[in-house]
Amino acid sequence: MSRQPEPALWQLSFTLPLKQADDIAADFEEDALTISTQEAVSDGSRWRLDILFDQEPAAALLDRIPSGTDFELAPLAQKDWVSESQKMLPPVDAGRFYIHGSHDQPHPATSRHNLLIDAGAAFGTGLHETTFGCLMALHDLRKWKSVKNPLDLGCGSGVLALAIAKAWSKPVIASDIDPAAVSVSLDNAKRNNLAPLITAVQASGLNSRKLKENAPYDLIVANILAWPLVRMAPDISAALTANGTLILSGLLGTRDVMVRNAYLQQGLILKRRYRIGSWNALVLGR
Structure with a gap:
């Protein structure tokens, strides 16, 4: 047997x-x-x-x-994580971003960035507070900052990479430690007609030849968890351009100070905080 x-x-x-x-x-x-x-x-x-x-x-x-x-x-099982983790969630309205499943209609307003993400095959659809906070930060950032070389670190379903590609019409690198997340991100890019703008790679943190070759980045979004963000602070900070913007999420309010201090030691200061429920998203820069 x-x-x-x-x-x-x-x-x-x-x-x-x-x-x-x-x-x-x-x-x-x-x-x-x-x-x-x-x-x-x-x-x-x-x-x-x-x-x-x-x-x-x-x-x-x-x-x-x-x-x-x-x-x-x-x-x-891995297949359950990809296909069973969430079911038929409602659309997410975050600034100009409208995240919906195939069972919902896209937003009719031409000013909205519609993104089709089916929850049944996703690691995140925008509903969770951590992703919602990142989407709101991207919405506000788009008002004043141009972006040329962005990175979505820990991409999950790829929703943030897709949001960046929609907002700035620039190529985005998305990475995740899980190969299933890379596959889901590429599938979602195709479904949203954004495949030419999305490159997804498997990587543990920034330990990837592709990520190193394309650094530095003028926008890095990392929606992970507080302790991994603290551990990766030197690597993430080194991969950011001098005038770049860093968006960190996936941290409970109780971990806010710990994460901010880790990046302050790297010369990055808090520019704005988005508090969604018990979770925080931080926008940092030099």
């Missing part, structure tokens, strides 16, 4: 009031691959918290869960 391959991901899930969900998310942020929250009850009283790991979490990690808290821990 052949041995079945180990699952690529493990998912730890809770259904809790938002404050408790945020507290648990903060405790696991340093070790998680990604964290997502979604309203589980229409009145907002209960939220679904999903924490993904790249391997089965050790018992010591699970000991961080408050006593008496119900949770589910199960392996999550």
